[in-house]
Amino acid sequence: MSHSPDIQTGALAPASVAAAVSGDPLVRIAALEKIYPTRDRGNVHALSDIHLDVSQGEFLTIVGPSGCGKSTLLKILAGILAKTSGRVQIAGADLDGPNRDLGVVFQAPVLLPWKSVIENVLVPARVQKLDMAPARRRARDLLDLVGLSGFEDRYPGELSGGMQQRVGICRALIHQPKFLLMDEPFGALDAMTREQMNLELLRIWKEQDATILLVTHSIPEAVFLADRVVVMSPRPGRIAEVMQVDLPRPRNLEMFNTGRFGQHVAAIRRHFNSTGGID
Amino acid sequence: MTQIDTSDAIPASQPAGTAKGVARHWSESRALSPILLIALILLWEGLIRWFEVPKIVVPAPSAVFVALWDGIVSGLFWPHFLVTLWEIVAGFGIGSVIGILLGILIGLSPLMERLIYPYVVAFQTLPKVAIAPIIVIWFGYGLSSKIIITATIAFFPLLANTIVGLRSAPREQIEMLEACTANRWQIFRMIRLPQALPFIFVGLDVAVVLSVIGAIVGEFVGARAGLGYLILQKNFSFDMAGVFAILIILSMIGVGLHMLVVAVQRRVLFWSEATANSVTGA
Numbered sequence: 001m002s003h004s005p006d007i008q009t010g011a012l013a014p015a016s017v018a019a020a021v022s023g024d025p026l027v028r029i030a031a032l033e034k035i036y037p038t039r040d041r042g043n044v045h046a047l048s049d050i051h052l053d054v055s056q057g058e059f060l061t062i063v064g065p066s067g068c069g070k071s072t073l074l075k076i077l078a079g080i081l082a083k084t085s086g087r088v089q090i091a092g093a094d095l096d097g098p099n100r101d102l103g104v105v106f107q108a109p110v111l112l113p114w115k116s117v118i119e120n121v122l123v124p125a126r127v128q129k130l131d132m133a134p135a136r137r138r139a140r141d142l143l144d145l146v147g148l149s150g151f152e153d154r155y156p157g158e159l160s161g162g163m164q165q166r167v168g169i170c171r172a173l174i175h176q177p178k179f180l181l182m183d184e185p186f187g188a189l190d191a192m193t194r195e196q197m198n199l200e201l202l203r204i205w206k207e208q209d210a211t212i213l214l215v216t217h218s219i220p221e222a223v224f225l226a227d228r229v230v231v232m233s234p235r236p237g238r239i240a241e242v243m244q245v246d247l248p249r250p251r252n253l254e255m256f257n258t259g260r261f262g263q264h265v266a267a268i269r270r271h272f273n274s275t276g277g278i279d
Numbered sequence: 280m281t282q283i284d285t286s287d288a289i290p291a292s293q294p295a296g297t298a299k300g301v302a303r304h305w306s307e308s309r310a311l312s313p314i315l316l317i318a319l320i321l322l323w324e325g326l327i328r329w330f331e332v333p334k335i336v337v338p339a340p341s342a343v344f345v346a347l348w349d350g351i352v353s354g355l356f357w358p359h360f361l362v363t364l365w366e367i368v369a370g371f372g373i374g375s376v377i378g379i380l381l382g383i384l385i386g387l388s389p390l391m392e393r394l395i396y397p398y399v400v401a402f403q404t405l406p407k408v409a410i411a412p413i414i415v416i417w418f419g420y421g422l423s424s425k426i427i428i429t430a431t432i433a434f435f436p437l438l439a440n441t442i443v444g445l446r447s448a449p450r451e452q453i454e455m456l457e458a459c460t461a462n463r464w465q466i467f468r469m470i471r472l473p474q475a476l477p478f479i480f481v482g483l484d485v486a487v488v489l490s491v492i493g494a495i496v497g498e499f500v501g502a503r504a505g506l507g508y509l510i511l512q513k514n515f516s517f518d519m520a521g522v523f524a525i526l527i528i529l530s531m532i533g534v535g536l537h538m539l540v541v542a543v544q545r546r547v548l549f550w551s552e553a554t555a556n557s558v559t560g561a
Binding site: 108 | 454470
């Protein structure tokens with residue numbers, strides 16, 4: 001078992017060493033705090049003393065029970081929620097508010113029903129006034145990558161949930177962000193589609209050379225995708241543990257049945273049993 | 280709210296029941312409605328003849344159709360029709376544009392809402408019929424007074440629906456755009472305004488029917504031409520069949536404009552579920 005309680009110095013598994021050799025981390029989160037003032041019950045300490053570094057090219061997943069602050073953390077990183085104190089840096093620059101270096105995939109696909117699939121993918125490009133001709137080419141490439149070529153001119157209402165979420169992923173990648181944030185992106189999908197989307201996401205991650213932080217409710221999903229799993233616990237929301245996943249890459253669905261996979265899942269689950277369980 | 284507003288405006292064209300229920304019984308209601316109309320007309324004709332009702336009280340349908348035919352063929356209705364149609368369309372257009380613009384101003388700025396909205400509501404509570412004589416005195420017996428009266432009636436449904444529509448944008452959509460570094464103007468243009476369109480079309484549909492009332496009220500108060508003016512003339516000469524014939528023309532104008540709005544709505548709001556529901560009544 002490769003528990004690494006010291007998150008700053010956590011040794012990296014061989015598969016991701018190549019991406020992590022260059023000095024500073026891509027994302028550095030230090031002493032991050034979030035306190036929600038509420039009218040009746042005093043303050044809610046949503047995030048307490050969060051320290052986390054993410055290396056270039058790393059796939060990080062966050063698991064934790066409801067109310068552990070994992071979605072709050074993601075919203076702060078996405079810049080749509082203000083932090084109370086602490087510091088977030090991306091590629092050495094302070095992150096405060098929305099940032100072009102980020103791409104976000106939400107729980108629901110959040111597509112605009114009046115725009116065609118390709119226009120939905122191009123929304124960040126239009127907002128950021130990118131050069132449209134290359135953006136359009138890239139949108140077609142991304143849709144091709146997720147198996148949606150031929151659907152460019154369809155409308156979201158004509159697509160299944162899984163297809164819509166694929167469009168959402170393409171949209172998050174269109175402006176070539178340095179860092180991809182994903183907030184329970186497959187939570188609404190059925191188990192079969194979810195497994196397929198996991199495989200697809202790993203393929204996209206590899207092909208786009210992306211750095212991903214993904215929040216999930218599912219411990220197996222967290223283990224399957226990640227280089228490191230961040231385990232969070234509630235009241236106040238904090239990082240309980242960061243676990244190195246030393247399963248080989250590329251990963252495949254058979255790995256769900258291996259002993260090593262089971263050991264990782266069991267280790268995380270034990271953690272939740274001691275803190276009151278997940279959900 | 281979309282369906283409720285539509286059915287409020289045009290009760291006759293919107294069968295009661297849920298949208299799904301309407302869809303299921305669509306073919307039946309389509310066939311039933313004209314049959315019912317014909318039956319009622321025949322009953323009306325029969326009762327008039329049977330009881331020998333004087334034609335200055337209630338005209339027989341046959342007399343109404345003759346009056347309608349004569350009025351159209353002789354060219355008597357035509358100039359009045361054009362005057363009233365222009366008053367309706369111009370008043371509707373001006374009122375709608377002002378309503379939408381003011382709605383955007385109030386919908387996007389809480390300050391403007393506190394500043395302006397109470398007065399707008401106070402103005403709306405004034406019966407427009409009551410201020411129509413003042414407007415006629417200020418702007419004369421010509422077209423402009425009628426257009427202004429129509430505009431004051433048409434503007435409020437658009438104002439109210441624009442305000443509500445601009446605020447109907449889902450939080451997630453706005454957060455998604457914010458996360459892509461969108462500014463307020465981009466959020467307005469790319470999300471708030473498109474999300475407001477279904478509401479604005481409900482407002483247009485309500486306003487277009489109210490506009491017919493506005494133009495006629497204006498003509499009743501004081502005019503030299505128009506279908507409302509013609510109704511008064513026919514009334515004075517006890518030409519009941521003529522009055523009924525003009526009423527038919529007026530309802531044709533109302534239904535025609537309503538169908539025009541719905542046709543545009545269908546094209547613009549192809550993506551909206553509300554559209555799919557509300558057009559069945561057309």
